Amino acid sequence: MPREAMEYDVVIVGAGPAGLSTAIKLKQLDSNLNVCILEKGSEVGAHILSGNVFETKALDELLSNWREEGAPVKTKVSKEKFLFLGKNKSLSWPTWLLPSVQKNHKNYIISLANFCRWLAEQAEKLGVEILPGFPASEILYNEDGSIRGVATLDMGLDKDGNKKESYQEGMELHAKVTVFAEGCRGHLGKQLVKKYKLDTGKNPQQYGIGFKEIWEVSDQQHQEGLVIHTAGWPLDNKTYGGSFVYHAGKKQIYIGYVIGLDYQNPYLSPFDEFQRFKTHKDIRKMLEGGKRIAFGARALIEGGLQSLPKMHMPGGLLIGCDAGTLNMPKIKGSHTAMKSGIIAAETIIENIKNKKDLAIYEEKFKKSWAYKELYTARNVKPSFGWGLILGIIYTGLDQILFRGRLPLTLNHKYADHEALKPANQMQKINYPKPDGKITFDKTSSVYLTGTNHTENQPVHLQLNDSSLPINYTLKKFNEPAQRYCPVGVYEVQNDKENQNPKFIINSQNCIHCKTCDIKEPSQNITWVVPEGGGGPRYGNM
Amino acid sequence: MSILVIAEHNNINLKTFSLNTINCASKIDLDIHVLIAGNKCENVCKEVSAIPLVKKVLHSDSTSYENYLAENLTPLVVKLAGKYTHIIAPANTFGKNFMPRVAALLDVSQISDIIKVNAPDNFVRPIYAGNAFATVKSTDKIKCITIRPTSFDPAPISGGSAPIEKVDATEAPNISKFIKREETKSERPELGTARVVISGGRGMQSSENFKLINAIADKLNAAVGASRAAVDAGYISNDHQVGQTGKVVVPDLYIAVGISGAIQHLAGMKESKIIVAINKDGEAPIFSIADYGLEADLFEALPQFLEELNKLNTIQK
Amino acid sequence: MKILVAVKRVIDYNVQIRVKEDGTDVQSDNVKMSTNPPDDNAVEEAVKLKEAGKAKEVVAITIGQEKAQETVRKALAVGADKGIHIKAEGYIEPLGVAKILKKVVEKEKPDIVFMGKQAIDDDCNQTGQMLSAMLGWPQGTFASKIEVKDKTIQVTREVDEGLETIEINLPAIVTCDLRLNEPRYASLPNIMKAKKKPIEQLIAKDLGVDISNRIQQLKVEEPPKRKGGIKVANVAELVNKLKNEAKVI
Known part of the structure; x- marks a missing residue:
């Protein structure tokens, strides 16, 4: 029996900044359109995590009266620092020597999760249907190969796929245009890139894993509006990454770390690098005596223009970080994601009204400021392939002297999962034990995310070959999943005699960061959506 | 101040949580009366009379009290309430079941599941499944309280000789009827209630x-x-x-x-x-x-x- | 037969509770809110009775700020017919809630009122019992199984010793345990339909009942952190300590 279906003009997958901007713009342009957004989180914002120093350019275009409408965009950046960290020292980089893309004096420190909640309210006022707790799990195609819409996941299956008492069949949502805005490494976006070969002629996509914690600190430690970025320790010269420390309102500090997933050492644990970073004397003094009140992690896109796939296909658009519009040197993606959404809306209107092909998206995007930003930024991340020092020197020349106009384009050579070296060629890293004050273990961290998945449902982290982790990945790479997963979903457990290792997947802990799907050296782990409402419940992230 | 503790028993023996409740009561005031409402529960009265902390035992006997139906027990407690500043019972399924009915009929707010007595009107109780502790102050004239038994030691059980006073049973409203009780079948106790x-x-x-x-x-x-x-x-x-x-x-x-x-x-x-x-x-x-x-x-x-x-x-x- | 189901909006059970810095309450800004879990069981049971042809109408009611309506919408999406929202700001004690519900019961005249056995925020476990006392109705609390007959309901209750079965006259109050049933998921079309169903809105203050709070919350704090004890050298010492020092075996 066919599933029940609902018909819409536009269906959007994902209620993040890109998807919500698309919906708002669509309704502004034509209030009669039927627009619906599916969101896998239990509410809008539950799966949103970002630094975030926010540039209002796209918001000014979309909702120019955002100040009057009470947007949670309030804390202006007042001071900025860039620190080079050595193990025991730090060197402050003069701000006048910072590339202009890294200057933030007009920007705001925000919680992107709360900002999305506000955007969702604006969208609902305009008549957009937002459906949290309903993950799109499947792409539907027409006979001609174009996209017909998406289907939501069946709910109420047990771990073997049998129907439970609470079973509820998934539904089909059909649309004239389906917009995929799942964020970085969306599981449907990944299928689209493959099916429509959207990445032909592009560099392999590059990713990073980003962590964020929110701390409550004392008055003396807090300087509202202060923005600090660091590079260097604890990472070595070969590993791309750095930190952010944002002094937000309410005596809170948003502190985080981003590590490029092209790191080589399988013994590296991004989570522990972040924890260790906080013990640097210049960082510790801002946190000491304070309280960690939130934790989260999420993969982000770093490939930039060279890796940006084609963003249109028959019946569908791939936008925001689902495609990869983040501006890496700026360390910002919200404004470009929103802009890509605005352009998507304009494209869809012309498609529905004037029968224009969705391919006009490309042209519109190329004319936009978002594209110009990505173009000037394109060589920064690849230059760090030469190491931190050369990367910074190149970036200085490229971004300050030439403002990104150097007529050459550097390439990303490998995909992140190809970057790992065999464990026997690399050094083990001994991370210090967490002290429970400044540094923490993974278990107490995942507890802060409010993560849960309904018990007894099919495992949403699927192994293509279930013997591979032990027979190959463990032997060759010492199973790095134990370390790259920020919340300890993957474990290798030996028996009493320390023999017969078993690979264990604690999928209930998964915070939907997608790192495993990206970094697994054989691409053996596929992340699919779990039952709706599962995953983290981020508050003010 | 005087306190009325509602005892939990099986008509033959006192249940131990009542001892914790009596001890908790003693932290508020020492004028402690214990109500035993049951069917042929003389032995329970004897047990309670021997508890040194107890000043008086109130005994009300009726078949309608045999199975502690809240609808039947409530009118009796309400009838006695006027003489007391505090009415206390354990916060188990016995106390939780009837105490709110008493509080509602007295038009007072109940203080549930307290773990500490700071003062006769000031208590600590866990909220959000024990993830936070609230210190609360009751402004009601009569305080209806349920206590968390494991937070208070049991009162000593011998050496006392409190007088036993008969109390007339109240009329049963006849709106509920006991059918059966099945002790948990499993050999082992339930996770939630095991000692x-x-x-x-x-x-x-x-x-x-x-x-x-x-x-x-x-x-x-x-x-x-x-x-x-x-x-x-x-x-x-x-x-x-x-x-x-x-x-x-x-x-x-x-x-x-x-x-x-x-x-x-x-x-x-x-x-x-x-x-x-x-x-x-x-x-x-x-x-x-x-x-x-x-x-x-x-x-x-x-x-x-x-x-x-x-x-x-x-x-x- | 008509059924009234009371639902409450609370902080989602997965959210880690955090006490506010100033010790006045727990932090509730921008945290995920949901229907109190056993209230979902209450709605499910009511809807089941309707599907079984035993009940004609299911009315869902909530009390609280504007957003509390979400809980009623959810009930409507899984099968409730009508919604009522009593608008009120701030915390209302169970005594006040029961008084408001009594007013609504007098107007709606349901045969059964269902609600969860306890709210997971204030953990009071009072409202159902208070309401039934005020109405002079019988109650079946901690229900893990119910059987509706002509003029009575047989309720199996989860009590400390095991299971207790009672029979109570209608009209009655039943408070539901998590074991009563497995709440269903709302389907998308039903969520859409629920968005369009009207919710009757009343203002708590206009109902003419005294809902003033009687209990002052002086302070909210984190539970004291448990400190580690001692390490014992062997099993014999452990058993000795448990027997003679801790006196627990």
């Missing part, structure tokens, strides 16, 4: 090995629990899991075996009175909250534990 809980974690290594836990559970009349890791690994079914939604246990004795102490698990058992941890990793987080920690291989320690228990001639049930 002793013994839990196994990932360290158990197989479902087969849980028989080591079961043997001790049988000996101690304990419920068997498990950590999420053990449940996820398929060693035991998930209704044994401690620390999941709503599965908070507060036994007198909690024994964690081969459990490292994931925070979800700790949240589910940290209110237990005495915590024992048996783990071979001396750095396991569970040791940071255990009253007694034994750093040992559980496969050696558990059989020894059973042997030592067998040597004891009495074990509290």
